[in-house]
Amino acid sequence: MAAVKKILYVEDSENDIELTTEALRGLSLANEIIIARDGAEALDYLYSKGKYEDRPAELPILMLLDLKLPKISGLEVLRIIKADPSMRTLPIVVLTSSREERDLVEGYRLGVNAYVVKPVDFQQFVQSVRNLGCFWAVINEPPPKIASV
Numbered sequence: 001m002a003a004v005k006k007i008l009y010v011e012d013s014e015n016d017i018e019l020t021t022e023a024l025r026g027l028s029l030a031n032e033i034i035i036a037r038d039g040a041e042a043l044d045y046l047y048s049k050g051k052y053e054d055r056p057a058e059l060p061i062l063m064l065l066d067l068k069l070p071k072i073s074g075l076e077v078l079r080i081i082k083a084d085p086s087m088r089t090l091p092i093v094v095l096t097s098s099r100e101e102r103d104l105v106e107g108y109r110l111g112v113n114a115y116v117v118k119p120v121d122f123q124q125f126v127q128s129v130r131n132l133g134c135f136w137a138v139i140n141e142p143p144p145k146i147a148s149v
Contacts (some may be wrong), residue, residue, distance in 0.1 A: 003059035004030045007133075010042040010077065011035070011095075012069055016118065020064070020095070023129035031061060039072025043080060046087060059090050064132070065112075066098040067103055075106055082111035095133055 007024070013018050016111045020143065021033050040066070044050040048057055049061035063081075067074035093114040094107050107115050116132065118125055 002102075004032065005058070006032045006034050008034045008036060008045060008060040008063040010037075010039065010063065010069065010074065011066045012037050016066070017117065019125060020129050023126040024133045026126070027133050029133055034060065038070040039056075039074060039077040041071075042069075042077050045074065046081065059087065061091070063090055063092045064095045065092055067094060067098050067107070075103070075110065076103055076109045078107065079114060095132070096128075 002117075007029075009017065009020060010019070011067075017035055021035075024031075024033060034045060041050075042063070045052045045055070046059070048055055065077060069077070072104045074096065078094075081086055081090060081092065088111070091113045092111075093116060094103075094112050095116050095118060096103070097118050099117055102143060104115055116128060118128070
């Protein structure tokens with residue numbers, strides 16, 4: 001039986017972390033949710049560095065990425081990941097409060113798979129996260145792992 005893939009959630013707001021993880025748990029997904037609280041920690045996780053050096057090297061099934069992060073911004077994280085051939089296929093959904101057009105345009109230019117502005121209304125927020133989780137963790141068919149040459 002294949003191991004259940006993880007979801008990497010990169011967010012610095014404790015309230016958003018709590019709301020999002022509860023919304024995803026409401027779907028009864030088997031996926032473990034890994035929380036990174038800044039861009040540097042997200043990269044450490046993905047590249048198995050620092051406190052994550054002993055983790056298995058497989059990519060998460062999905063990364064939910066806030067843009068306004070301490071240490072390294074979400075856009076810079078996106079830039080680094082999408083420039084790396086070994087990580088380019090990782091599905092990344094920007095989940096942010098930023099409605100700035102330049103963030104939206106830059107996110108898609110860098111290769112984000114979806115850009116979702118966090119609704120202010122609690123119920124809309126929960127429903128948006130559940131829709132994302134259901135699609136990316138259950139419905140979407142990820143690309144097969146390609147052996148490097």
